[in-house]
Amino acid sequence: MNHEQLQSELLSIRHLMERSAKFISLSGLSGILAGCYALIGAALGYREVYGFSSKIGYRDHYVTEDAVLVRLVIIASVVLLLSVGTAVWLSVRKGRKQKQGIWNPASRGLLKAMGVPLVTGGLFVVIMIARGTYGLVAPSCLIFYGLALVAGGQYTYSDVKGLGILQIVLGLLAACLPGYGLIFWSLGFGVLHILYGFIMYFKYDRRIA
Amino acid sequence: MLEHFDKAFENRVRLQIMAVLAANERYDFNALKELLEVTDGNLASHLKALEKVAYIRVNKAFVGRKTNTSYEASEKGKQAFAKHLETLENLIKQQKK
Numbered sequence: 001m002n003h004e005q006l007q008s009e010l011l012s013i014r015h016l017m018e019r020s021a022k023f024i025s026l027s028g029l030s031g032i033l034a035g036c037y038a039l040i041g042a043a044l045g046y047r048e049v050y051g052f053s054s055k056i057g058y059r060d061h062y063v064t065e066d067a068v069l070v071r072l073v074i075i076a077s078v079v080l081l082l083s084v085g086t087a088v089w090l091s092v093r094k095g096r097k098q099k100q101g102i103w104n105p106a107s108r109g110l111l112k113a114m115g116v117p118l119v120t121g122g123l124f125v126v127i128m129i130a131r132g133t134y135g136l137v138a139p140s141c142l143i144f145y146g147l148a149l150v151a152g153g154q155y156t157y158s159d160v161k162g163l164g165i166l167q168i169v170l171g172l173l174a175a176c177l178p179g180y181g182l183i184f185w186s187l188g189f190g191v192l193h194i195l196y197g198f199i200m201y202f203k204y205d206r207r208i209a
Numbered sequence: 210m211l212e213h214f215d216k217a218f219e220n221r222v223r224l225q226i227m228a229v230l231a232a233n234e235r236y237d238f239n240a241l242k243e244l245l246e247v248t249d250g251n252l253a254s255h256l257k258a259l260e261k262v263a264y265i266r267v268n269k270a271f272v273g274r275k276t277n278t279s280y281e282a283s284e285k286g287k288q289a290f291a292k293h294l295e296t297l298e299n300l301i302k303q304q305k306k
Contacts, residue, residue: 017232
């Protein structure tokens with residue numbers, strides 16, 4: 001074997017090890033789109049709570065009204081479903097291009113690692129809403145989602161871990177500053193998703209597209 | 210230098226299997242087949258060969274009525290694989306001089 005052959009052999013082994021252990025069908029585009037859904041959802045939520053009929057800084061409604069609460073929960077659920085749906089759809093598409101299914105040991109590991117913090121956080125948020133304590137809902141969403149990303153980052157591009165840590169930091173800041181939950185929520189689920197989506201798109205997706 | 214190469218890794222698929230098992234706790238048959246793009250028979254025979262030299266261990270479990278066979282690298286196999294990679298790296302370094 002000559003020098004080039006040896007080097008490409010070694011490289012292909014390293015690549016295979018990486019590919020077998022990490023879910024690389026995750027598309028940066030799904031991050032960008034999820035961020036857009038979140039920003040639209042946040043704008044709709046803002047309108048529900050603050051309204052546009054009164055002067056800036058005065059609320060038309062409060063979250064404590066049941067009708068407002070129901071609409072907010074519906075908006076949040078739609079954003080969540082659209083984001084997850086888009087991520088799955090784009091992963092299937094990217095996986096097909098890479099000639100790799102999306103149901104493999106790496107994706108199973110990713111789901112298992114993210115599942116525990118996500119389900120715990122989801123239930124915790126539902127319990128808080130049911131008990132009428134809304135103050136920490138937005139920070140909790142960010143913190144538990146961030147924890148899920150850090151845990152899942154092991155099974156996919158390592159950038160996801162960085163995104164997770166930033167979400168946790170935002171969540172903790174949001175917990176310190178009551179009343180700004182929606183802003184932090186938009187920054188985390190909207191702006192950060194779009195930013196990381198672009199980074200990952202240019203880093204990994206363009207090579208295949 | 211070449212005599213340091215492990216006979217078990219002379220075949221490319223065997224080396225690939227070992228690489229996957231070194232990077233993962235365990236891997237099942239179908240996932241390996243999909244990842245390496247090889248046929249059932251081909252993969253099975255290479256797995257047998259690696260099992261024979263005790264580089265890998267086989268776990269059979271039942272998922273419903275279907276058997277789910279997964280493989281993991283033994284300590285011996287991991288060491289042999291690491292040594293093989295090291296040999297490759299040394300060879301590249303030597304050729305650079």
